[in-house]
Amino acid sequence: MSQLIGLYSYWIVIVLMMAGLYIMIARYNLVKKIIGLSLFQTSIFYLYITMSKIEGGTAPILVEDADYVYSNPLPHVLILTAIVVGVATSAVALALIVRIYESYGTIEEDELKAIEAAEPDA
Amino acid sequence: MFATSNPICISDEIADMFIAVTIALLITMALTLARALLGPTLFDRLLAVNSFGTKTVLLIAVHGFMTGRPDFLDIALVYSLINFIGTIAVLKFFEYDDLGSGAYQEDDF
Amino acid sequence: MDTLIVLVLLTFLAITAIGIIVLRDLLGAVILLGLYSLTAAGAFVVMDAVDVAFTEAAVGAGISTILFLGALSFTKHEQKPRGHDSWVALIFVVVTGGLLIYGTLDMPHYGSPDSPSQTHPELAVRYVQESGSEVGPPNIVTSVLASYRGYDTLGETVVVFAAGVAVLSLLGLRRRRPEDEAPEDAPGDIPAADPQDNPRRNV
Amino acid sequence: MLDWLVWGVSWILLLIGCVFVVTGAVGMIRMPDLYTRLHAASVTDTGGAIFISLALILQSVFVFGSAMAAIKVLLIMFFTLFTAPTASHALAKTALLCGQVPLGVDGKPILDSPEEATLLARSRSVDYKSGQDAVEILEETRRHKRERVQGQDDDGDDD
Numbered sequence: 036m037s038q039l040i041g042l043y044s045y046w047i048v049i050v051l052m053m054a055g056l057y058i059m060i061a062r063y064n065l066v067k068k069i070i071g072l073s074l075f076q077t078s079i080f081y082l083y084i085t086m087s088k089i090e091g092g093t094a095p096i097l098v099e100d101a102d103y104v105y106s107n108p109l110p111h112v113l114i115l116t117a118i119v120v121g122v123a124t125s126a127v128a129l130a131l132i133v134r135i136y137e138s139y140g141t142i143e144e145d146e147l148k149a150i151e152a153a154e155p156d157a
Numbered sequence: 158m159f160a161t162s163n164p165i166c167i168s169d170e171i172a173d174m175f176i177a178v179t180i181a182l183l184i185t186m187a188l189t190l191a192r193a194l195l196g197p198t199l200f201d202r203l204l205a206v207n208s209f210g211t212k213t214v215l216l217i218a219v220h221g222f223m224t225g226r227p228d229f230l231d232i233a234l235v236y237s238l239i240n241f242i243g244t245i246a247v248l249k250f251f252e253y254d255d256l257g258s259g260a261y262q263e264d265d266f
Numbered sequence: 267m268d269t270l271i272v273l274v275l276l277t278f279l280a281i282t283a284i285g286i287i288v289l290r291d292l293l294g295a296v297i298l299l300g301l302y303s304l305t306a307a308g309a310f311v312v313m314d315a316v317d318v319a320f321t322e323a324a325v326g327a328g329i330s331t332i333l334f335l336g337a338l339s340f341t342k343h344e345q346k347p348r349g350h351d352s353w354v355a356l357i358f359v360v361v362t363g364g365l366l367i368y369g370t371l372d373m374p375h376y377g378s379p380d381s382p383s384q385t386h387p388e389l390a391v392r393y394v395q396e397s398g399s400e401v402g403p404p405n406i407v408t409s410v411l412a413s414y415r416g417y418d419t420l421g422e423t424v425v426v427f428a429a430g431v432a433v434l435s436l437l438g439l440r441r442r443r444p445e446d447e448a449p450e451d452a453p454g455d456i457p458a459a460d461p462q463d464n465p466r467r468n469v
Numbered sequence: 470m471l472d473w474l475v476w477g478v479s480w481i482l483l484l485i486g487c488v489f490v491v492t493g494a495v496g497m498i499r500m501p502d503l504y505t506r507l508h509a510a511s512v513t514d515t516g517g518a519i520f521i522s523l524a525l526i527l528q529s530v531f532v533f534g535s536a537m538a539a540i541k542v543l544l545i546m547f548f549t550l551f552t553a554p555t556a557s558h559a560l561a562k563t564a565l566l567c568g569q570v571p572l573g574v575d576g577k578p579i580l581d582s583p584e585e586a587t588l589l590a591r592s593r594s595v596d597y598k599s600g601q602d603a604v605e606i607l608e609e610t611r612r613h614k615r616e617r618v619q620g621q622d623d624d625g626d627d628d
Contacts, residue, residue, distance in 0.1 A: 040269065041375025046367055047276040053363040054283035061355035064345040066337060070295050073330065074283055077306055080322070081276075084315045089384050090377035093226060094314045095406040097398050106314040107383050107390045108406040112415060115407070116422045118321050122330055123429030129337035130436040136341040143346050171532060174480055176267055178521060181487035183274050185513065188494035190278055192506070193301055194285045200503050200564045202294055206301045207556050208497065208510045211549060212490070213308045215521055217319075218545060220271065220312055221538075227529055229316045230541035232323065236307070237545055239328045241552035243300055247293075248563045250335045 044085045051078035063144040065132045069125055076121040083110040175223035182216045203247055210240030268312055269377065275309040290345050296334045303327035317407045475531040479524045486520030489513060502572040503564055507557055514553035522546035566590035585610070 051074060058071025087110035095108040136142050139150055186209060193205035217233040282302045289295045303326035310319035374381030384390055393406055393414070401409035411419055493513025500506045522542050529538035565571075568583025580586050588610055 037375070040273070041378070042370050042373065043273055044276055044376045045370040045373055047280050049363050049366045049370070050280045051283050052366070053359045054280075054287055056362070057355060057359045058287055060358065061352045062345065063348070064292065066292055066334070066341065067295065067345055070286060070292075070299055070334070073299060073326075074286065074302070077302065077326070080318070081279075081306070081309075084310055084313050084318060085376060086374075086381065086383045087315065088313045088377050089379050092314055092377075093224065094229065094316045095394065096228070096316070097404040097406065104379075105394050105406065108393055108410055109389050110383070111315045111318050111407050112410045112418075114315070114318050115321055115411060116418055118318070118325055119422055120425050122325050122333070123426045125330060126333055127429050127432045127436075129333055130433040133337055133340045134436050142341050171476070171528070172267075174476075174483055178483050178487055179267070179271060181491055183271065185490045185494040186278065187274075188498050190281060190301070192497050193298065194281070198503060198564075198569065199291065199294055199297065200560060200567075200569060201506065202297045204503070204507055204510055204560055205497065206297055206304070207553075207560070208493075208513060209301055210304050211514045211518060211553060213304050214545060214549070215490075215518060216271075216308055217311050218525055218542060219521065222525060222528055222533070223267070225533075227533055227535060227538035227541075229311065230538060230545065232307075232311055232316060232319050233545050234541060234548065235320060236304070236323050237548045237552060239323050240304070241548075241556055243328060243331050244556045245559060246332050246335060247297060247300075248559050250293075250339060251567055252563050 045082070048078050048082045048085065051075075051081065065135065065142040065144065066129070068144075069128050069132070072128070073121070073125060076117070080114045080117060083114050086110060172223060175219050178219050179216065179223065182212050182219065186212045186216070199251070203244060207240060207244045210236065210243075214240070271312045272309055272376075275305055275312065278305050279309070290347065292338055292343050292345060296331060296338065299334070300327055300331045303330065317405070471531070475527055479527050482520045482524035482527070486517045486524065489520060490517035493517065501576065503569055504561060504571045507561055511553065511557050514557070515550060518549040518553070519546060522549075562590055580607075581611075 055071045055073075055075030055078060058074065059068050062068060062071065087107040089104055089106050092104040092106040095105040095111070097105075132142055135147070139147055141147060141150075189205050189209045189212065193202050193209065196202040196205060214233045214236045217236065218230055221227045221229050221233075279302060282298055282305065286295050286298050286302070289298065303322060307319045307322040307327065310316075310322055374383075378384075393410055397406050397409040397414075398404065401413045403409055490513050493509050493511075493516070496509025496512070497506050500509050522545060525542045526539050526546075529535050529542060565586050568586050570578040570580045570583060570586050573579040580589070585607060589607060
């Protein structure tokens with residue numbers, strides 16, 4: 036039972052990660068792929084934040100003359116950076132998708148491949 | 158096993174009170190999530206998401222009191238605003254099929 | 267109680283992720299992604315990462331949703347219906363997940379105080395004990411972000427700036443292009459809007 | 470004495486809040502169509518939020534002794550009170566505009582077609598200008614439609 040509770044958060048992280056990966060592999064729609072990418076990113080955030088938590092700890096904001104246990108602040112910093120960079124990545128990907136749609140009229144991967152195969156010069 | 162991590166010693170009666178509210182909120186969130194997944198139309202999903210956001214705000218506020226550090230209510234504040242803005246943005250998208258257009262009044266009404 | 271809340275919120279997250287996989291409608295998937303971010307941020311608060319929760323609420327639930335909506339307003343709202351899901355992908359994902367779960371069996375348990383990430387003398391203990399006197403602000407995350415790891419933050423800013431430039435160069439010049447170029451091969455030509463694309467008709 | 474009073478009042482407020490919150494969620498699952506679910510959700514969003522926030526304000530003033538926390542909870546309550554009804558209204562209006570037909574008491578749609586719902590949602594400014602009732606507008610358009618259909622039938626007969 037303690038094994039279950041102690042590791043449950045990791046398992047959920049893996050489920051989320053695999054959900055994102057499955058969307059990236061098995062769905063043909065490009066916007067859906069970016070949604071899968073976001074899922075994958077958030078699961079990584081989770082993995083880090085889970086590791087920073089300490090039992091009975093509190094948020095790493097110092098309080099004078101009190102003896103608290105603080106959670107590890109370093110993963111929080113890394114994830115703060117990662118969230119912002121992740122959204123920047125999504126923004127660029129979505130902009131590319133908009134351009135692809137304007138050029139080809141579709142955002143389904145297999146249709147794009149068919150169009151590419153039909154006109155090798157382009 | 159599920160002992161409250163309780164850095165500031167708030168008394169047990171008070172902790173009980175917040176635990177009860179937290180459980181009620183979690184049940185509510187589960188039901189709301191079910192509606193968001195079942196919802197036949199997009200509006201049902203949107204309604205569920207909006208309601209879920211309000212529950213999250215309350216959960217964060219109550220959690221701050223439960224752990225004895227009510228310093229982090231700012232997050233709940235930001236949440237309630239973001240939640241509203243997100244809902245309105247999606248609705249505007251439904252209504253005009255665009256996020257940026259401002260010239261809809263003449264032909265719409 | 268904290269652990270219970272975290273476990274329940276994590277379960278919500280997993281259910282939402284499954285829902286996103288199943289849903290064919292892209293707008294619905296984006297709405298569920300907003301719900302996912304809200305839940306994630308709530309769980310971050312319970313796991314003591316208040317700054318991360320703040321950012322995730324503003325960036326993940328706010329900006330990200332609006333970016334997706336903006337992209338969808340230029341493209342189609344529905345995935346093409348397909349007959350079957352790919353069994354190869356499913357098997358691959360299940361096998362990878364199984365291997366990863368096997369790998370977690372050796373991980374330190376959730377919240378355990380003697381895990382390496384809590385006991386490292388330079389990376390955990392020192393920040394907590396010394397940052398108040400070395401840097402100043404009571405929020406340790408701020409100290410680490412702006413002082414100990416200031417170059418990381420500078421790099422992040424550069425990445426965001428580069429992304430902004432990239433998005434602008436992809437989309438911002440588009441409005442001028444149909445006038446500049448010859449009309450027959452204008453790549454900025456938006457295909458005529460199909461009335462079926464309007465969400466009013468297919469919600 | 471004061472401690473016990475605060476404790477009791479907080480418990481009562483929180484319990485009322487919990488009841489509101491849970492009933493609203495159950496209503497959201499069980500109600501038959503979008504507009505009734507909206508009704509149920511509004512109960513949760515405003516009623517539950519008010520009572521829970523009031524209890525939290527009591528706690529933060531009397532137990533935690535933190536005026537700042539009380540002000541923040543008050544702000545959360547005010548924002549919720551402003552934004553939740555606005556969001557509900559916008560949701561209902563957009564749903565009507567997009568052609569979601571409400572169900573009547575007997576479980577049947579009260580309008581003939583999604584177009585009529587769109588029309589009703591858009592007739593708001595006409596309503597303000599001429600003082601027309603929504604039902605009148607609806608019947609007028611139905612009459613117009615019928616006449617138009619008959620006119621087309623007559624044309625067909627002529628051909």
